[in-house]
Amino acid sequence: MITVLTITVLVLIAIAIWQMTKIFELSQLRAAKNETATDNDNKVNGYLMFAFLVFIYGITIFSFYKYTKVLLPESASAHGAEYDSLMFVSMLIIFFVQTITQFLLHYFAYKYRGEKGKKALFYADNHKLEFIWTIIPVIVLAGLILWGLYTWTNIMDINDEDDPLVVELYAQQFNWTARYAGEDNVLGDANVRMIDIDNTNILGLDESDPNGADDIIVKELHLPVGRKVNFHMRSQDVLHSAYMPHFRAQMNCVPGMITQFSFTPIKTTAEMRQDPDVIDKVKRANKIRAAKAAAGEPNSDPWEYDYILLCNKICGKSHYNMQMKIIVETQEEYDKWIASQKTFGGEAATGVAIK
Amino acid sequence: MSGTHEHDDDHGHHHKETFITKYIFSMDHKMIAKQYLITGLIMGFIGIAMSLLFRMQLAWPGESFPLFEAVLGKWAPGGVMDADVYLALVTMHGTIMVFFVLTAGLSGTFSNLLIPLQIGARDMASGLLNMISYWLFFTSAVIMVCSLFVESGPAAAGWTIYPPLSALPMAQSGSGAGMTLWLVSMAIFIASSLLGSLNYIVTVINLRTKGMSMTRLPLTTWALFVTAIIGVVSFPVLLSAALLLIMDRSFGTSFFLSDIFIQGEVLHYQGGSPVLYEHLFWFLGHPEVYIVILPAMGIVSDVMATNARKPIFGYRAMIMSIIAIAFLSTIVWGHHMFISGMNPFLGSVFTFTTLLIAIPSAVKAFNWITTIWKGNLQMNVSMLFSIGFVSTFITGGLTGIILGDSTLDINVHDTYFVVAHFHLVMGISALYGLLAGVYHWFPKMFGRMMNKNLGYVHFWITAICAYGVFFPMHFVGMAGVPRRYYENTAFPMFDELTDVNILITVFALIAGATQLVFVGNFIYSIFYGKKAEQNPWNATTLEWTTPVEHIHGNWPGAIPEVHRWAYDYSKTNENGEYVLPGQDFVPQVVPLQDGEEELTH
Numbered sequence: 029m030i031t032v033l034t035i036t037v038l039v040l041i042a043i044a045i046w047q048m049t050k051i052f053e054l055s056q057l058r059a060a061k062n063e064t065a066t067d068n069d070n071k072v073n074g075y076l077m078f079a080f081l082v083f084i085y086g087i088t089i090f091s092f093y094k095y096t097k098v099l100l101p102e103s104a105s106a107h108g109a110e111y112d113s114l115m116f117v118s119m120l121i122i123f124f125v126q127t128i129t130q131f132l133l134h135y136f137a138y139k140y141r142g143e144k145g146k147k148a149l150f151y152a153d154n155h156k157l158e159f160i161w162t163i164i165p166v167i168v169l170a171g172l173i174l175w176g177l178y179t180w181t182n183i184m185d186i187n188d189e190d191d192p193l194v195v196e197l198y199a200q201q202f203n204w205t206a207r208y209a210g211e212d213n214v215l216g217d218a219n220v221r222m223i224d225i226d227n228t229n230i231l232g233l234d235e236s237d238p239n240g241a242d243d244i245i246v247k248e249l250h251l252p253v254g255r256k257v258n259f260h261m262r263s264q265d266v267l268h269s270a271y272m273p274h275f276r277a278q279m280n281c282v283p284g285m286i287t288q289f290s291f292t293p294i295k296t297t298a299e300m301r302q303d304p305d306v307i308d309k310v311k312r313a314n315k316i317r318a319a320k321a322a323a324g325e326p327n328s329d330p331w332e333y334d335y336i337l338l339c340n341k342i343c344g345k346s347h348y349n350m351q352m353k354i355i356v357e358t359q360e361e362y363d364k365w366i367a368s369q370k371t372f373g374g375e376a377a378t379g380v381a382i383k
Numbered sequence: 384m385s386g387t388h389e390h391d392d393d394h395g396h397h398h399k400e401t402f403i404t405k406y407i408f409s410m411d412h413k414m415i416a417k418q419y420l421i422t423g424l425i426m427g428f429i430g431i432a433m434s435l436l437f438r439m440q441l442a443w444p445g446e447s448f449p450l451f452e453a454v455l456g457k458w459a460p461g462g463v464m465d466a467d468v469y470l471a472l473v474t475m476h477g478t479i480m481v482f483f484v485l486t487a488g489l490s491g492t493f494s495n496l497l498i499p500l501q502i503g504a505r506d507m508a509s510g511l512l513n514m515i516s517y518w519l520f521f522t523s524a525v526i527m528v529c530s531l532f533v534e535s536g537p538a539a540a541g542w543t544i545y546p547p548l549s550a551l552p553m554a555q556s557g558s559g560a561g562m563t564l565w566l567v568s569m570a571i572f573i574a575s576s577l578l579g580s581l582n583y584i585v586t587v588i589n590l591r592t593k594g595m596s597m598t599r600l601p602l603t604t605w606a607l608f609v610t611a612i613i614g615v616v617s618f619p620v621l622l623s624a625a626l627l628l629i630m631d632r633s634f635g636t637s638f639f640l641s642d643i644f645i646q647g648e649v650l651h652y653q654g655g656s657p658v659l660y661e662h663l664f665w666f667l668g669h670p671e672v673y674i675v676i677l678p679a680m681g682i683v684s685d686v687m688a689t690n691a692r693k694p695i696f697g698y699r700a701m702i703m704s705i706i707a708i709a710f711l712s713t714i715v716w717g718h719h720m721f722i723s724g725m726n727p728f729l730g731s732v733f734t735f736t737t738l739l740i741a742i743p744s745a746v747k748a749f750n751w752i753t754t755i756w757k758g759n760l761q762m763n764v765s766m767l768f769s770i771g772f773v774s775t776f777i778t779g780g781l782t783g784i785i786l787g788d789s790t791l792d793i794n795v796h797d798t799y800f801v802v803a804h805f806h807l808v809m810g811i812s813a814l815y816g817l818l819a820g821v822y823h824w825f826p827k828m829f830g831r832m833m834n835k836n837l838g839y840v841h842f843w844i845t846a847i848c849a850y851g852v853f854f855p856m857h858f859v860g861m862a863g864v865p866r867r868y869y870e871n872t873a874f875p876m877f878d879e880l881t882d883v884n885i886l887i888t889v890f891a892l893i894a895g896a897t898q899l900v901f902v903g904n905f906i907y908s909i910f911y912g913k914k915a916e917q918n919p920w921n922a923t924t925l926e927w928t929t930p931v932e933h934i935h936g937n938w939p940g941a942i943p944e945v946h947r948w949a950y951d952y953s954k955t956n957e958n959g960e961y962v963l964p965g966q967d968f969v970p971q972v973v974p975l976q977d978g979e980e981e982l983t984h
Contacts, residue, residue, distance in 0.1 A: 041893060063832035063834065065766075069762050077770065095855060095858035096858075099861050126777065133777070136752065149757040158746065169741055169784075220644035221642070232644070264645070266546075276794045282723070331878075
């Protein structure tokens with residue numbers, strides 16, 4: 029079926045191209061075959077340039093109308109608001125410049141289309157004009173650079189103020205593991221050389237380091253709302269990237285070194301599920317899923333919104349499915365959850381396998 | 384300023400040429416240019432075809448296509464594309480398009496064709512090196528294509544081949560023999576690029592004809608000259624990265640590897656850093672995008688001025704911005720690494736330098752727009768592609784402001800937003816530059832004209848599809864979809880993006896099919912196109928003073944002397960008459976007329 033469709037489409041395209049060539053040819057009024065542009069070519073293509081300007085505006089408006097809804101919902105982290113406003117202002121500037129320059133370019137192409145006997149203006153330079161359009165970008169960019177750098181410095185300033193929760197994100201082909209620093213909030217030393225799978229030491233913790241005994245190793249990331257989290261990222265095999273788009277957070281995981289990122293979640297998963305944008309998004313996705321379920325296709329269970337950690341650095345065959353659920357909850361819920369987990373020391377002692 | 388030409392006027396006698404010395408092991412720059420172009424176009428065909436395959440997978444994930452089974456064989460059992468080969472396709476698409484099409488195909492073709500012709504030289508400084516450069520390029524292209532057929536599959540670690548993924552065959556099947564061939568091919572490619580670039584630089588500096596000062600050079604030559612310099616500065620660094628990676632892979636060193644546990648065992652590597660590789664790679668990788676775009680900028684500047692029948696606006700500003708872009712391009716590589724684990728302070732520095740590069744780029748865009756203002760625009764196909772270039776360059780360039788800002792990069796890094804950005808600003812734009820150049824200089828290369836109507840159809844469909852593919856793609860990226868995902872079905876939050884992906888793929892398929900119009904036109908016109916006049920576009924530059932029939936040494940008799948810059952279009956005397964009566968352009972070889980003023984542009 030698809031093959032037939034494809035062939036039909038290709039044939040139609042071929043016919044369309046042939047017809048368009050004919051149109052261009054016929055529009056040349058049987059003039060002697062000349063492969064340089066004639067007045068008529070200039071006219072036709074001049075008008076088409078104007079039409080193309082309309083097309084660019086059209087596809088812009090169409091995309092905004094149709095696809096704004098697919099964008100990420102409001103940020104769920106403290107620094108995210110600043111990120112979003114910087115993004116918004118940059119986008120405003122971009123669309124302002126885009127609208128004007130595309131207009132000038134295509135309008136001039138239409139307006140000054142060539143005609144026999146017309147004289148172009150010999151206009152080689154104008155230092156004042158050039159100065160103006162050098163200095164304007166300088167000022168605008170200086171503003172953006174300063175704002176950006178200020179925000180960047182704040183985001184990347186990873187410190188121990190405000191009693192942050194310390195969590196390690198551990199990447200491997202093709203899954204994530206999280207390790208909480210436990211009671212003492214200090215992660216025990218670890219290195220892949222100390223991995224001992226038979227004894228459930230899957231992250232290579234140094235068993236002689238007392239800081240590690242109370243560490244908690246889990247496969248689902250729970251974060252208490254409103255408390256700063258300092259992430260330490262490690263990877264055991266290749267490069268990965270811990271991408272948490274809802275929190276405007278990302279950092280690569282590099283074998284042989286520990287990288288860091290820090291943010292404060294400000295909305296619990298439950299609150300996020302009540303966000304009108306999110307409710308709509310879930311509705312749309314579930315409609316698609318219902319249709320799939322009706323057709324008996326796989327991967328069609330109804331979806332409940334969750335924050336997610338994705339891998340965003342090509343890491344091999346199953347890169348596209350390397351994820352971990354993130355749950356942001358109230359302090360009480362978090363305390364309850366963490367109390368139900370086993371510590372590394374406890375596990376090592378009893379030898380319970382980690383699921 | 385004049386070069387010494389030892390064989391200036393003795394072109395009466397010719398060596399007897401055989402088929403092999405004329406068409407295969409040719410040392411003539413015009414023939415080498417054609418060899419580069421045709422090799423580049425064939426590689427382009429392969430690269431674009433690959434992109435259509437993986438676009439189909441993205442639009443209809445997991446769907447079975449007989450086409451997949453036919454082309455990919457065991458990599459698409461039952462017609463369903465395998466995840467490994469998906470990664471191989473994106474990797475090889477990137478590699479082929481960036482290096483083999485847009486570097487060698489664009490800069491190789493036009494540097495060879497235009498540098499000697501536009502500066503007034505008999506040939507390149509060294510014809511032999513030039514020939515070797517092409518044949519090294521050809522060898523590397525053959526090796527790269529061969530790597531598609533090795534049993535474990537071609538390289539699949541992304542075109543940036545970051546280790547450890549690219550270094551460890553157990554991490555990915557593509558990191559076996561396929562990656563070895565990739566590295567060997569690239570090492571040869573770099574040698575080819577260096578030989579070529581050194582030749583271009585020497586030729587431009589030493590072999591300019593009498594009167595051809597640097598400030599009279601056409602902007603195409605300026606761009607190609609500066610491109611060659613960036614190539615010489617940055618390609619050796621990639622060679623070092625490739626060599627170190629070969630050592631890590633085959634000889635047990637640990638330049639880029641440390642503390643690795645894979646498939647149940649600890650590897651011996653200790654003390655290296657993948658971040659070091661990223662630094663080395665991007666020290667070439669970023670200048671590389673300017674190596675790709677600068678020649679296109681040069682071509683567009685000349686094509687635009689010629690077809691607008693106006694001088695390029697702000698000639699000196701254009702040169703200064705080429706130089707500024709080239710300089711800045713070597714100190715911005717870190718913007719690919721904001722979240723690589725590099726010290727965040729470096730991120731601040733690279734944000735600063737990166738946003739600076741927007742300034743010369745903006746100057747260029749405004750100057751092009753002013754160039755067509757009040758012109759007498761001749762809408763030849765090359766002109767359409769030039770205008771299209773400025774349009775996509777602006778659209779794609781503006782989003783660079785987002786990505787170059789370390790803060791904003793955090794959440795769009797490695798998403799489809801990046802893919803949309805760089806395809807518009809350096810992929811599509813550079814392709815437009817290449818196509819503008821082909822349409823414009825086709826008569827010079829093959830002595831015949833291309834069919835303009837097929838050209839118009841080619842341009843308009845391509846232009847619409849280019850926006851159709853890459854404009855909506857920004858939204859996919861801002862929805863948080865990472866690039867290099869075999870399918871997005873593992874994340875319900877991306878369900879509703881299937882629609883966009885289908886739209887993008889349909890545009891891509893149409894765009895791909897349309898390129899066949901170009902291929903047909905190109906091949907047909909080589910043999911049956913209308914015979915070209917000597918100067919079909921009424922251009923001022925020196926290449927149009929050579930005879931249509933190619934001769935060894937370019938000009939019969941003495942090399943012409945140059946008396947003016949390359950942009951005396953529609954120049955008038957004080958009485959409003961053209962400088963040369965009845966002709967709206969003054970070729971560079973025409974001496975200053977009585978009472979004419981040579982402006983210091």
